[in-house]
Amino acid sequence: MSLPKPYERALQYASNERANEVFLRQIINRQFKDFTFKDVADHALRIVTALRAMGLQPGDRVALVSKNCAEWFVADLAMMLGSYVSVPIFPTAGKDTISHVLDHSESKAIFIGKLDDTQAIKEVIEERPNIQTIAFPYPTINCGYDWNDLLVKHEASDERPAHGDDDLMTIVYTSGSTGLPKGAMLTYGAVTWSATQLCEYLGVYKNDRLFSYLPLAHITERVYILSTAMLEGGCTAFPESLDTFIDDVKMQRPTLFISVPRLWTLFQQRIQEKLPDGKLNFLLKLPIVSGLIRKKIQTGLGLENARVLGCGSAPVSPALLRWYEKLGMNITEAWGMTESMAYGTLNYPYRSDKVGTIGNAGPGVEVKIADDGEILVKSKGLFKGYYKNDQATKETIIDGWLHTGDKGSLDSEGYLSIEGRKKDAFKTAKGKFVSPVPIEKRLFELSNIELMCIVGSGMPSPILLAVPPSFPNMDKARYEQKIESVISTINKELESHEIIKGVLLIKDPWSIENGILTPTLKIKRHELEKRYSNVCDDWPKGKLVVWEE
Numbered sequence: 001m002s003l004p005k006p007y008e009r010a011l012q013y014a015s016n017e018r019a020n021e022v023f024l025r026q027i028i029n030r031q032f033k034d035f036t037f038k039d040v041a042d043h044a045l046r047i048v049t050a051l052r053a054m055g056l057q058p059g060d061r062v063a064l065v066s067k068n069c070a071e072w073f074v075a076d077l078a079m080m081l082g083s084y085v086s087v088p089i090f091p092t093a094g095k096d097t098i099s100h101v102l103d104h105s106e107s108k109a110i111f112i113g114k115l116d117d118t119q120a121i122k123e124v125i126e127e128r129p130n131i132q133t134i135a136f137p138y139p140t141i142n143c144g145y146d147w148n149d150l151l152v153k154h155e156a157s158d159e160r161p162a163h164g165d166d167d168l169m170t171i172v173y174t175s176g177s178t179g180l181p182k183g184a185m186l187t188y189g190a191v192t193w194s195a196t197q198l199c200e201y202l203g204v205y206k207n208d209r210l211f212s213y214l215p216l217a218h219i220t221e222r223v224y225i226l227s228t229a230m231l232e233g234g235c236t237a238f239p240e241s242l243d244t245f246i247d248d249v250k251m252q253r254p255t256l257f258i259s260v261p262r263l264w265t266l267f268q269q270r271i272q273e274k275l276p277d278g279k280l281n282f283l284l285k286l287p288i289v290s291g292l293i294r295k296k297i298q299t300g301l302g303l304e305n306a307r308v309l310g311c312g313s314a315p316v317s318p319a320l321l322r323w324y325e326k327l328g329m330n331i332t333e334a335w336g337m338t339e340s341m342a343y344g345t346l347n348y349p350y351r352s353d354k355v356g357t358i359g360n361a362g363p364g365v366e367v368k369i370a371d372d373g374e375i376l377v378k379s380k381g382l383f384k385g386y387y388k389n390d391q392a393t394k395e396t397i398i399d400g401w402l403h404t405g406d407k408g409s410l411d412s413e414g415y416l417s418i419e420g421r422k423k424d425a426f427k428t429a430k431g432k433f434v435s436p437v438p439i440e441k442r443l444f445e446l447s448n449i450e451l452m453c454i455v456g457s458g459m460p461s462p463i464l465l466a467v468p469p470s471f472p473n474m475d476k477a478r479y480e481q482k483i484e485s486v487i488s489t490i491n492k493e494l495e496s497h498e499i500i501k502g503v504l505l506i507k508d509p510w511s512i513e514n515g516i517l518t519p520t521l522k523i524k525r526h527e528l529e530k531r532y533s534n535v536c537d538d539w540p541k542g543k544l545v546v547w548e549e
Contacts, residue, residue, distance in 0.1 A: 006230035007080040014041035025237040026070040045156035047078035058083035065089040066113025088217035090519035165189025183387035194341035194381035195227035208234035249302035258310035317444035357415040426457035432497035461501035
């Protein structure tokens, strides 16, 4: 028997006693604009009629590029109800990526919404006049159709699809950390099963408050937030802007909140600016004061009601998780892939003694380690394959097991530790292989470096690239001494061919815009290897730490 699908539950809520309850909350001009379940279903069904009127047929690919907003949910629901295959695109994607996704997926239309920079999408659309464009009700490029006009001009569709578990729901393109994005084909059955497992395991309920801000083009937000919200009917809010982010979270006071290491680090820095660690640690030792301090910090982030806090998408420092733990904020680290609906392992219920791992397999998931150290995963939530790439599909799913490309190990209780990508290992000029991720994990433990990457392919010895903190009036000499101390400590633990020869402190922070980070804030290791392939050529003799000019 098939599980109820997210769109089926959303329609059900719109037609029963929950019809007039608030489902979505979009913050505009510091106020909530609310959408009831009835509003959301009605708008989605009107968009179905509009897409039909444009000549789009069931099975057609329809793209969507926008920052998170209420209309993103509605458009996705409409595409499910209209039996279209949705093709989400990251709002920070550049021209080449957008072009590749639209052309490769053969998308016939695209929703264009909230964007910080519209230049890339504008150029792409100008070069593709045959793609029909629909503008969300936010400032954006000129489009062929306007969202609000479509809602006014079209009646709600009376179509009610019945999708099978194997039917294609969406093509989600991977973030491209190792090259050109591949289109993962995700089915209704896989998405529904994964979201249902999460709802049951984490305990997601109808009275929960969710906050959607991680890119909905990424599978994590699509399953953990959008799909669980539709299944259980949790009220979901969307931020107004990055500048108002903390205040937006405070307006919603979410009960479940997932984030990425980068944001948890920024939260930490914001707290430390007002309450340095020395003073914080002293206050936390005082019996009555400690509880008040923890509550004040949690309230200041808008997270005092959050019973589930999550972190994923990129490696996180155990020291960072420990820092939050002392504040009474137990952050569950989780791991998954687009190809597994982002549902794999979770440190839930939170176990302090397992910080440093990425948890054990969630209910219904099997995890094992292959002879070569690769992590293999099996569940009902695996993807169908890569669109137009049978060879990559055959190499990724073998005998029902997803070959993740990640290397790892399981402890005696089944808790998984990641040791990097199989392809991350590089050979130095000495002919020896180095696996950088375990070294980077150890550096995370010893330092507060937020972004780092060890490179060394074809070099005499590995070099650490690191982005220093951007504190005003930072004492560079003191920071150098600290880095030298950390490198001295770790070099004593390494094999001779792994020893770090030097540290290059990067001038410009890595970002999506300069091509170093993926839209999910993963480091493009291959890009750094290419850009810094000659870094050793002019390295100052006897110098360990060098500041990039």
